[in-house]
Amino acid sequence: MSKDVQARRNAQTGRRRDTETPEHASGHRDARWSTLRRAHTCTPRTGLPETRTDAAMSELVPEPRPKPAVPMKPIGINPNLLGYIGIDTIIEQMRKKTMKTGFDFNIMVVGQSGLGKSTLVNTLFKSQVSRKASSWNREEKIPKTVEIKAIGHVIEEGGVKMKLTVIDTPGFGDQINNENCWEPIEKYINEQYEKFLKEEVNIARKKRIPDTRVHCCLYFISPTGHSLRPLDLEFMKHLSKVVNIIPVIAKADTMTLEEKSEFKQRVRKELEVNGIEFYPQKEFDEDLEDKTENDKIRQESMPFAVVGSDKEYQVNGKRVLGRKTPWGIIEVENLNHCEFALLRDFVIRTHLQDLKEVTHNIHYETYRAKRLNDNGGLPPGEGLLGTVLPPVPATPCPTAE
Amino acid sequence: TAIGAMDKEYVGFAALPNQLHRKSVKKGFDFTLMVAGESGLGKSTLINSLFLTNLYEDRQIPEASARLTQTLTIERRGVEIEEGGIKVKLTVVDTPGFGDSVDCSDCWLPVVRFIEEQFEQYLRDESGLNRKNIQDSRVHCCLYFISPFGRGLRPLDVAFLRAVHEKVNIIPVIGKADALMPKETQALKQKIREQLKEEEINIYQFPECDSDEDEDFKRQDAEMKESIPFAVVGSCEVVRDGGPRPVRGRHYSWGTVEVENPHHCDFLNLRRMLVQTHLQDLKEVTHDLLYEGYRARCLQSLARPGARDRASRSKLSRQSATEIPLPMLPLADTEKLIREKDEELRRMQEMLEKMQAQMQLSQAQGEQSDAL
Numbered sequence: 001m002s003k004d005v006q007a008r009r010n011a012q013t014g015r016r017r018d019t020e021t022p023e024h025a026s027g028h029r030d031a032r033w034s035t036l037r038r039a040h041t042c043t044p045r046t047g048l049p050e051t052r053t054d055a056a057m058s059e060l061v062p063e064p065r066p067k068p069a070v071p072m073k074p075i076g077i078n079p080n081l082l083g084y085i086g087i088d089t090i091i092e093q094m095r096k097k098t099m100k101t102g103f104d105f106n107i108m109v110v111g112q113s114g115l116g117k118s119t120l121v122n123t124l125f126k127s128q129v130s131r132k133a134s135s136w137n138r139e140e141k142i143p144k145t146v147e148i149k150a151i152g153h154v155i156e157e158g159g160v161k162m163k164l165t166v167i168d169t170p171g172f173g174d175q176i177n178n179e180n181c182w183e184p185i186e187k188y189i190n191e192q193y194e195k196f197l198k199e200e201v202n203i204a205r206k207k208r209i210p211d212t213r214v215h216c217c218l219y220f221i222s223p224t225g226h227s228l229r230p231l232d233l234e235f236m237k238h239l240s241k242v243v244n245i246i247p248v249i250a251k252a253d254t255m256t257l258e259e260k261s262e263f264k265q266r267v268r269k270e271l272e273v274n275g276i277e278f279y280p281q282k283e284f285d286e287d288l289e290d291k292t293e294n295d296k297i298r299q300e301s302m303p304f305a306v307v308g309s310d311k312e313y314q315v316n317g318k319r320v321l322g323r324k325t326p327w328g329i330i331e332v333e334n335l336n337h338c339e340f341a342l343l344r345d346f347v348i349r350t351h352l353q354d355l356k357e358v359t360h361n362i363h364y365e366t367y368r369a370k371r372l373n374d375n376g377g378l379p380p381g382e383g384l385l386g387t388v389l390p391p392v393p394a395t396p397c398p399t400a401e
Numbered sequence: 402t403a404i405g406a407m408d409k410e411y412v413g414f415a416a417l418p419n420q421l422h423r424k425s426v427k428k429g430f431d432f433t434l435m436v437a438g439e440s441g442l443g444k445s446t447l448i449n450s451l452f453l454t455n456l457y458e459d460r461q462i463p464e465a466s467a468r469l470t471q472t473l474t475i476e477r478r479g480v481e482i483e484e485g486g487i488k489v490k491l492t493v494v495d496t497p498g499f500g501d502s503v504d505c506s507d508c509w510l511p512v513v514r515f516i517e518e519q520f521e522q523y524l525r526d527e528s529g530l531n532r533k534n535i536q537d538s539r540v541h542c543c544l545y546f547i548s549p550f551g552r553g554l555r556p557l558d559v560a561f562l563r564a565v566h567e568k569v570n571i572i573p574v575i576g577k578a579d580a581l582m583p584k585e586t587q588a589l590k591q592k593i594r595e596q597l598k599e600e601e602i603n604i605y606q607f608p609e610c611d612s613d614e615d616e617d618f619k620r621q622d623a624e625m626k627e628s629i630p631f632a633v634v635g636s637c638e639v640v641r642d643g644g645p646r647p648v649r650g651r652h653y654s655w656g657t658v659e660v661e662n663p664h665h666c667d668f669l670n671l672r673r674m675l676v677q678t679h680l681q682d683l684k685e686v687t688h689d690l691l692y693e694g695y696r697a698r699c700l701q702s703l704a705r706p707g708a709r710d711r712a713s714r715s716k717l718s719r720q721s722a723t724e725i726p727l728p729m730l731p732l733a734d735t736e737k738l739i740r741e742k743d744e745e746l747r748r749m750q751e752m753l754e755k756m757q758a759q760m761q762l763s764q765a766q767g768e769q770s771d772a773l
Contacts, residue, residue: 091693116553176557177504221552223580224441228465251550254580255652270465325582326664328656336654 013243053209102154102161104211105352106192108243109166110185111220112173115250120218120308123321123332124344128310129153130166143171146184150212167214173231182235189214191241193367213364215355216279216347217243220250221267221303223380225259225347228270236276243363244355246347247271249293253323253330260305267303280351284358286355297346304346307338417590421719429488431537433519433682435569436493437512437561438546439500442576445520447544447635448493450660451647451672455637473498473511488723494540500557511562516540528738537600541687542605542675543569545591546576547630553592562602568691570605570683572675578632578666579651579658593630604629607638608682625674634715636660658662700739 004364109130116131127320130151152165172181199209217239221232236245247267249255255263270332271278285291304365309332312319321332332340347355436444445457456478476495482486496512499505519539526535543565547558554562562571573593578586597604610622640650640657650659660668675683 082459106410112551114548116550135729174555176560177506179504222441224439226462230465230501233504251580254549254577254652256653273464274466288765323582325656326578326662327579328653330653330655365410 019350040237047280052185059062083253099159099161101208101357102163102237104163104165106150106165106167106212106215106354107347108185108214108217109220110169110172110217111250112222113170115220115222116237116308117168117218117220117250119310120220120248120250120340122310123340124348125153125155125164125306127155129155130168136289144175144336146171148184165212181231182238186239186242189369193364194371196364197368197371201209206272212355213359214243215359217245219247221247223249223251223254223263225255225263227263227266233270233274233276235273236278237274240276240278241366244358245276246343247303248343249303251307252356253307255305264303264305268299278324279355279358281358286323286364301346303340304339304343306340306343307332310341330366409483425589425748426487429490430680430683431490431492433494433538433540434440434675435496435512435516435540435543436546437496437499437543438576439548439557440497441634442546442548443633444495444546444576445670446637447574447576447633449637449670450635451676452480452491453483454481457481473508476514492538498582499561505557508557509564512561513564513568513639517695520568520692521699523692524699525738526694528742539687539692540569540746542683543571545571545573545590547573547593548588549577549580549632550753553589554596559596559600559602562597562604563600566603569696570673570691571602574604574671575630575631575632581632590628590630590632605683605686607679627668628670631671633668634658634660634666635668641726661741704740 023153024192107121109121121130122128149168149171150165151168152163155162155164168186172178172185175181196209196211196213199206219232219236221228227257236247239245249260249263249267252260277283280290280294282294282298285294307323307330309321309323309330311321311323313322313324313329314320315322315329315331320329320334323332331337335341418568435450436448438444440462445460449457477492478495479490479492481490483489487518494515499508499512500509516539523535523537523539527531528733533711537704545558545562547554562573565571575581575586575589575593581589607626610619613623619693634651636649636651636658638649638651639647640652640659641647648657648659650657663669
């Protein structure tokens with residue numbers, strides 16, 4: 001793993017991966033973890049901001065200046081030498097860097113029309129990042145083939161900039177004959193890998209290769225209450241090896257608690273029986289800590305049963321996002337009502353960086369290896385000479401890119 | 402006595418409805434209801450709620466991998482319901498596997514074939530020699546379930562409805578309607594109505610109220626018509642939510658949906674319309690309109706083997722059937738029987754005309770003799 005990536009990950013989760021004594025590590029981690037948690041308590045929101053620059057959410061940001069809880073004992077040096085070196089400020093330096101450069105995240109949503117994909121993405125990122133096709137006035141015809149629509153937004157929060165791209169797939173699963181309707185999606189994902197690969201094999205590489213690879217694919221399961229549909233199985237079988245799939249149960253407000261847990265159990269079992277590994281994949285758990293945390297998520301929480309909404313209502317003096325029905329108000333962020341908060345925390349607050357890493361280190365590498373093997377061990381686009389010929393310069397003097 | 406006075410002034414057929422009523426009560430009713438739609442829309446639960454039965458006790462729901470290669474099957478379940486001395490033999494026709502596979506092309510053909518087979522059977526029975534105990538297995542009504550998660554009718558819905566709308570009474574229903582907020586329900590209903598009109602799908606039309614019905618009934622009737630397609634929620638569980646009495650409903654953490662609450666869903670409307678007021682009308686429309694249309698199409702296609710034009714919805718009288726020229730192709734038994742019957746009818750018609758002519762002649766002769 002590159003240092004950059006490693007550091008960003010540490011900044012994200014506050015966990016240290018470098019060599020340090022365990023007790024210091026845990027002590028420090030707890031301190032940091034607790035500050036993160038405090039920042040997480042929901043503050044009542046006054047309203048959806050029109051633009052993103054003045055978002056008041058402080059939940060995503062870890063404490064600005066981490067103070068070491070205990071002066072670090074340097075390892076391998078004479079233990080009689082006490083003192084503070086300041087290695088841990090590397091975290092702060094990386095943070096500053098990240099804030100300046102920002103980072104990008106590409107999320108794809110797949111599912112039949114009407115399952116609330118756009119609403120959920122908007123709710124996740126608390127902005128209108130996905131244009132809903134659900135206004136009843138507009139004549140939105142279901143496209144005959146699956147289309148891929150990628151829309152980019154820049155969201156800023158606590159000084160951190162995120163270039164978010166939402167990739168929508170209208171037309172998936174809506175036809176009478178849905179054979180191979182996942183092919184355009186698979187093609188798109190592979191095209192992004194190809195693009196990245198091409199940039200990587202260039203002699204003169206860009207400092208930061210623009211990353212359009214799909215980091216996360218939210219697959220929306222229809223809440224039938226029975227089991228997965230054949231189309232769901234087919235899609236996930238084909239794509240779980242290519243991209244991180246996070247299955248979610250859409251419009252979960254149609255199921256009672258018992259129905260929900262039964263359905264989730266059945267879905268989990270079906271996925272297991274069919275050998276479908278959704279994110280977080282078991283084989284990529286790095287250490288025991290990861291494993292226990294992910295096991296709990298894999299075996300109990302997933303697939304998350306979510307409800308999305310962009311409307312606010314007054315409940316107990318607070319304004320909450322929800323759905324108002326004659327028999328009650330469903331609160332989106334209330335864990336007793338639905339698991340939206342769990343999904344949000346999972347994707348954004350704890351595993352965002354990991355999603356990117358798995359995409360880069362596993363899925364992309366698999367693609368790259370396959371491409372190189374197909375090309376006889378040569379990078380794509382290379383001829384017999386084994387070098388990529390640079391484009392003929394327009395002027396007599398070759399300019400360095 | 403009063404009765405004696407009535408005897409003198411009235412003929413007495415005012416009691417005819419009672420006689421009919423008593424006869425039909427003795428005979429009992431049979432009614433065949435078909436439910437169609439994607440799996441997981443609450444069809445079985447709704448049927449159990451409507452008729453307070455447990456028809457689907459032993460049902461096995463197959464897993465997704467099993468459904469990959471499943472074809473559509475037609476299942477029939479019968480139950481006898483008695484209420485207030487009236488027996489109803491209800492048959493529910495189910496279509497498991499509809500809309501399940503990845504490729505659903507032509508998945509409605511088995512359903513269409515099933516409906517036509519029932520018509521064919523009835524036609525055969527009707528033209529047969531022993532017509533005393535004809536079993537009416539024709540489908541009288543089809544409840545078609547539309548998903549609340551979509552944005553109106555899906556291409557599969559449109560294809561199915563277009564294939565069956567001239568063969569069975571369709572009542573569109575939005576299943577699992579507790580997924581929707583009131584505004585969404587309204588918008589969805591509006592969208593579905595527009596789509597039905599656009600695709601020229603004929604759903605079951607409620608008959609107009611008689612003008613002498615009272616205002617209340619008229620208002621109820623208008624309300625019912627406005628709420629089509631019915632947005633329903635089914636449940637066989639009783640919830641005690643602290644109200645005056647236990648209600649049938651679904652209990653969520655944020656509230657309880659009451660199945661029989663008209664503000665929560667249209668279950669009451671559907672039940673009233675299907676069971677209480679229009680059961681007989683559905684049977685009549687099936688017999689007078691849909692069956693006759695099938696019969697006319699069937700006979701016309703025999704008469705003109707090349708030309709398969711679709712009969713109009715108007716009722717073809719028995720008389721006009723005799724004017725069809727005899728078919729040229731070799732026929733199966735049913736068709737032969739039909740042809741024989743028609744021949745007989747024509748002969749009887751001729752005889753009747755001859756007799757009429759004779760009568761007129763004798764009348765004229767009589768007048769002549771009178772005059773003389």
